[in-house]
Amino acid sequence: MLPRMDPKQYRCARANSWQNKDEVMKQTAEGVSLYLSAKRARIFPFILIFCLCFATVTSPSAFDPSSVKVGGAYLGTLNVILGDNEGATNPRRFQFDFAANVDIEWQLSSIVTGTVQLQGGAGDGSLGFVGPAVEVTDLNLIFTFEDPDLCITAGSFDTPFGEQTWYLTDNADASRNPFLLNSLFYTAFAGGPVGTLNTLGIMGSISRSAFDLTLAVTNGTNETASNPDGNFETVACLGVTPLGFSGMRLAGSLIHSKDKAESGVSGTESDFFGWMVEGRYAFMEGFYLKAYYGRIEYGDNAPGTDDDVQICMGEARFGQGKWFLAARASGWHPGDDNGDGVGVSLSVPDPGLAVWSTAEPITDQRIRRIQLGAGLILQENLTLKGEWFRDDYDKGQHRLSVDVTGVIVALNGTF
DSSP states (O other), X not given: OOOOOOGGGGGGOGGGGGGGHHHHOOSOXXXXXXXXXXXXXXXXXXXXXXXXXXXXXXXXXXXXXXXXXXXXXXEEEEXXXXXXXXXXXXXXXXXXXXXXXXXXXXXXXXXXXXXXXXXXXXXSOSSOOOOSSOEEEEEEEEEEETTTEEEEEEEEEEOOOSGGGGGSOBTTBOTTOSSSSOOHHHHHHHTSTTOOOEEEEEEEEEEOSSEEEEEEEESOSOSSSOOTTOOOEEXXXXXXXXXXXXXXXXXXXXXXXXXXXXXXXXXXXXXXXXXXXXXXEEEETTXXXXXXXXXXXXXXXXXXXXXXXXXXXXXXXXXXTTEEEEEEEXXXXXXXXXXSSOSBOTTXXXXXXXXXXXXXXXXXXOXXXXXXXXXXXXXXXXXXXXXXXXXXXXXXXXXXXXXXXEEEEEEEEEO
16 A cells, blocks of 8 residues: 655755665556667666766766666556546546656765756656656755754755645656645646655755654746746645644645746746635544645736635545545635636646647636546555546636546556
């Protein structure tokens, strides 16, 4: 079954997660070599070899091969996605799709670790996996100290807004997620249902027995080094484990990123502000309930437009032995939800999977995503997953439904 997760592990950046694989990633992976032998994935071992050779030449006496560790994830899917009233020119979303992550970690000293994550995929799929080109996502240095329990991450990392970040599907890595798709808010936040929002900056986390605090200052909601606004994003997340309630976890998060001007290639182009409160209770190993609620503002400084969106999610998982079942409902509720196509900030996205004659549906309407999932752990690091989902649009488009229903079957492995 999936192990019970400790969100405190996230404080040292998700790219450093190989250190926790024995506890965190016990659902996946002997099929990885099949994908890595593909033509595009051959870049991964060459990059690694180059790094090792460079290190040997520049500092042969200090180089220790055991200080370099390689891990990653493989994901192969079959998806069947049907949308109501899609145009005749819309492509059919019945596809096989594949993705892979490779994590490389190098112990530079007793307190300094360098990490890099490479992501790739077949490309042009309906779910948004990286590809066909290989991309560098997490790229950072991590400084860890024992007294106090302090961790500082500098470079590129997942934006730490909400502890749910630790459980998201990140391209090929769905090992912490009982589903394949992420909830509606994180789909909007990352720009796709199977990704995370990377950012560049510095993040610090301090942990005590009952609480931990994470603070980050970054370039903003853009995922590159481009920061034309000249403004920095700030993120804070406080997590609490109440004394005497080891299975309970409470957290609150804040984010502000003034990205009103053109923000690289993937920013929100808004004065972005948000808060979130969340809770999780694990009744026993493999059985938990979790939820979050929050509010997001896509400020456009335009009078007469509504910038607010309420976000919410509830999730339950139950598992015994090698199988598990899960259910999730998430909501996306703009302040302007009358469906007339006007009066809502142009920066508010559509996080659902509907398409309408190659265009996005109107954004001033409520959306609900229902997900039902099941999994079977075939081997220690290899899991077979299935998911049924439905994106329910409250108003549709021109009085026609644009609801989406889909089924995804996946084989997910880690190494």
